[in-house]
Amino acid sequence: xxxxxxxxxxxxxxxxxxxxxxxxxxxxxxxxxxxxxxxxxxxxxxxxxxxxxxxxxxxxxxxxxxxxxxxxxxxxxxxxxxxxxxxxxxxxxxxxxxxxxxxxxxxxxxxxxxxxxxxxxxxxxxxxxxxxxxxxxxxxxxxxxxxxxxxxxxxxxxxxxxxxxxxxxxxxxxxxxxxxxxxxxxxxxxxxxxxxxxxxxxxxxxxxxxxxxxxxxxxxxxxxxxxxxxxxxxxxxxxxxxxxxxxxxxxxxxxxxxxxxxxxxxxxxxxxxxxxxxxxxxxxxxxxxxxxxxxxxxxxxxxxxxxxxxxxxxxxxxxxxxxxxxxxxxxxxxxxxxxxxxxxxxxxxxxxxxxxxxxxxxxxxxxxxxxxxxxxxxxxxxxxxxxxxxxxxxxxxxxxxxxxxxxxxxxxxxxxxxxxxxxxxxxxxxxxxxxxxxxxxxxxxxxxxxxxxxxxxxxxxxxxxxxxxxxxxxxxxxxxxxxxxxxxxxxxxxxxxxxxxxxxxxxxxxxxxxxxxxxxxxxx
Numbered sequence: 001x002x003x004x005x006x007x008x009x010x011x012x013x014x015x016x017x018x019x020x021x022x023x024x025x026x027x028x029x030x031x032x033x034x035x036x037x038x039x040x041x042x043x044x045x046x047x048x049x050x051x052x053x054x055x056x057x058x059x060x061x062x063x064x065x066x067x068x069x070x071x072x073x074x075x076x077x078x079x080x081x082x083x084x085x086x087x088x089x090x091x092x093x094x095x096x097x098x099x100x101x102x103x104x105x106x107x108x109x110x111x112x113x114x115x116x117x118x119x120x121x122x123x124x125x126x127x128x129x130x131x132x133x134x135x136x137x138x139x140x141x142x143x144x145x146x147x148x149x150x151x152x153x154x155x156x157x158x159x160x161x162x163x164x165x166x167x168x169x170x171x172x173x174x175x176x177x178x179x180x181x182x183x184x185x186x187x188x189x190x191x192x193x194x195x196x197x198x199x200x201x202x203x204x205x206x207x208x209x210x211x212x213x214x215x216x217x218x219x220x221x222x223x224x225x226x227x228x229x230x231x232x233x234x235x236x237x238x239x240x241x242x243x244x245x246x247x248x249x250x251x252x253x254x255x256x257x258x259x260x261x262x263x264x265x266x267x268x269x270x271x272x273x274x275x276x277x278x279x280x281x282x283x284x285x286x287x288x289x290x291x292x293x294x295x296x297x298x299x300x301x302x303x304x305x306x307x308x309x310x311x312x313x314x315x316x317x318x319x320x321x322x323x324x325x326x327x328x329x330x331x332x333x334x335x336x337x338x339x340x341x342x343x344x345x346x347x348x349x350x351x352x353x354x355x356x357x358x359x360x361x362x363x364x365x366x367x368x369x370x371x372x373x374x375x376x377x378x379x380x381x382x383x384x385x386x387x388x389x390x391x392x393x394x395x396x397x398x399x400x401x402x403x404x405x406x407x408x409x410x411x412x413x414x415x416x417x418x419x420x421x422x423x424x425x426x427x428x429x430x431x432x433x434x435x436x437x438x439x440x441x442x443x444x445x446x447x448x449x450x451x452x453x454x455x456x457x458x459x460x461x462x463x464x465x466x467x468x469x470x471x472x473x474x475x476x477x478x479x480x481x482x483x484x485x486x487x488x489x490x491x492x493x494x495x496x497x498x499x500x501x502x503x504x505x506x507x508x509x510x511x512x513x514x515x516x517x518x519x520x521x522x523x524x
Contacts, residue, residue: 012046015039019048019059028059028075029082052079052128064406072128073411074404076109080133081152084115091118093141093154097169099161102150104176104252107411107448108495116141158184163193163200170203170236175259177236178245181207182255185248187219194224194231203236210237212244251417257424257445264499265437271503272436275514276472282356288517289349289475295516297341300461302480304337336383341458344379347372348462355470365470366429366438369463376462380455398422398451405450410494412450421449435471439464440503444493468510474517476510 006014022034032040032055040057043049047062050071056079058071084092094102095114111131116138125133141147146160156164158180170177181204184190194201201220208217217233224231243262245255277285351372355364377395384390398418404411413421425445432438443464450456465475478486482505489502 011042015042016048019043023059027078028071029079030057030059031055031082031086032057053083053125056083068406069129070404070406072131073109073409074402076131077151077153080113084153088117088119090154091141092116092135093147093156095138096156096161096164096166097173099148099155099157100165100169100173100176100180102153102155103148103158103161104173104179105256105413105417106176107413108409109411159186159189159193160196162204163190163197165200165203167203167236170207171238174237174239174241175256177207178211178241178243179252179255179259181213182211182245183248183250183252184216187216188223191220191223191227194229198231199234202232202234205231206233206235207237209233210235210241211246213246216246251413251420253413253417253449254420254424257421257449258428260445260448260497261428261432261441263497264441264493265432265434267500268437268440268503269434271500271507272434273473273507273510275474275510277474277514277517278472282353285356285469285472286349286353289352289469292475292477292517293342293345296475296477297338297345299477299479300458301334301337301341303478303483303486304457336387336389339383340380343382344376344458344462347376347379348466352466352469355466362435362471363430365435365466366426366432369429369442369466370426373459373463377452377455377459380458399453401453403450403453408491408494410448410491412448418449418451421445422451425449429467435467435473436507439467439473440499440506442467443506444490444499444502447490448494464506473510474514476506476513477516478509479512482509 018035018039019030022030030049035043040049044051044057047060047064049057050060052058052072052075058075058079060071061068064070093099093116095116098110098113098115101110109131113133115133115135117135118137118141120137122136123133125135127133142156142160146157148155148157155161162177162180165173165177190201190204201224205217205220208214208220221231221233243259245259247254277288280288351368352365355361355368358364374397378392381390381395385392385395399415401415425442428445429438429442432441443460446460446463447456452459461478469475485505489505493499493502
């Protein structure tokens with residue numbers, strides 16, 4: 001008897017099983033010969049694979065646009081580690097500058113990565129989307145004790161890459177240098193590299209003093225002096241350094257958040273709007289917030305690509321949406337998002353009321369955020385727990401997986417460092433005096449850290465409005481029609497460290513929200 005002919009669906013399912021057997025759930029790069037030719041062809045045809053370089057493929061979303069760069073950036077370092085490991089084994093390491101960026105957890109992939117080789121080769125490899133590799137012989141590589149593996153890649157250790165970094169590296173990557181030096185905890189390792197590059201150690205000591213790590217710098221100098229070496233310190237930076245950074249037991253993300261806050265607050269203040277809601281009781285102010293609830297929910301959810309209408313939101317609010325009774329309602333992801341949003345809105349509004357009853361209500365907002373944001377996140381996704389889509393434990397703490405942003409050059413930090421980032425953000429909010437700065441930088445840096453797998457945009461906007469309304473700004477709505485400008489401004493801030501377009505945008509949204517906020521309350 002002839003074997004039954006497989007349907008197209010069965011062929012695809014079989015191909016996906018073969019792919020999963022190779023990649024598992026956490027890998028996204030394969031070499032062509034790891035799959036059968038017929039399997040590879042089918043997965044390419046259906047969009048589950050994309051070729052990045054001849055013979056190398058990324059796992060892809062079949063529904064993504066042809067020009068979507070997300071698979072490339074999401075899998076870039078995994079691909080590079082496999083490619084270099086297969087081609088050179090241990091006979092390579094990243095250059096001092098690229099090792100620096102890896103240690104400092106830079107959030108943007110460099111356009112070109114330079115590779116030091118122990119073999120006599122020089123090769124330029126062009127990749128997709130204008131990215132490339134430059135591989136060249138650089139003499140003897142560092143000993144294994146000065147090699148660190150990051151994202152599967154052989155990098156110079158933190159101390160070695162700083163020692164070998166040329167003066168131009170301190171100019172081009174000044175902030176990354178400062179962040180890395182702030183995390184070092186053993187001056188003896190650096191003293192031991194004195195004969196590798198005396199000038200390099202002189203620059204490190206000078207840089208350490210600039211960020212206030214005087215004891216750390218003195219320890220290097222004293223250890224060298226005891227051994228008969230005299231170190232002539234140098235200031236390796238072109239610009240004046242005002243940051244004071246020292247957190248050897250923290251990841252670089254902690255100081256990156258602190259540094260960005262200090263750096264960006266003055267540019268934000270330049271765009272602070274004048275609109276304030278004055279002369280109202282706390283209850284009157286809260287009534288105004290309540291009056292725009294449906295309008296706010298529609299725009300905030302639509303920005304996240306949920307297909308919602310004001311009628312759907314009203315149905316949820318009135319209790320007509322009943323997932324416990326109606327199986328069809330249980331399947332409505334959009335309605336669950338609306339339910340979670342409205343419940344969270346209510347909690348945030350109550351928190352605003354509590355803050356406004358305090359004498360220093362603007363400062364209290366930051367304390368409320370620190371204590372309440374985890375609970376708000378749980379409310380946001382409680383309908384998904386009730387529907388059995390998520391487990392309650394999924395909503396505790398911060399994310400425990402990598403996350404990538406579609407269409408963005410910004411790569412959110414590894415989940416191992418999110419807690420440090422959030423601690424820094426809470427500290428910045430608590431010490432900041434200006435509510436507009438708290439709102440703008442709090443929104444941006446919450447999204448920059450991306451502490452959750454989903455819901456970060458909604459949480460960032462709730463955070464922004466907590467900070468604004470507690471200083472008598474109107475509840476501010478970012479309209480779905482302005483989504484492109486909104487996302488572009490966030491990208492500019494995260495990738496180019498230019499916060500002004502975002503500060504200007506939020507200021508405009510506050511001004512635009514003021515008339516509707518006031519009118520709704522008067523009519524309500």
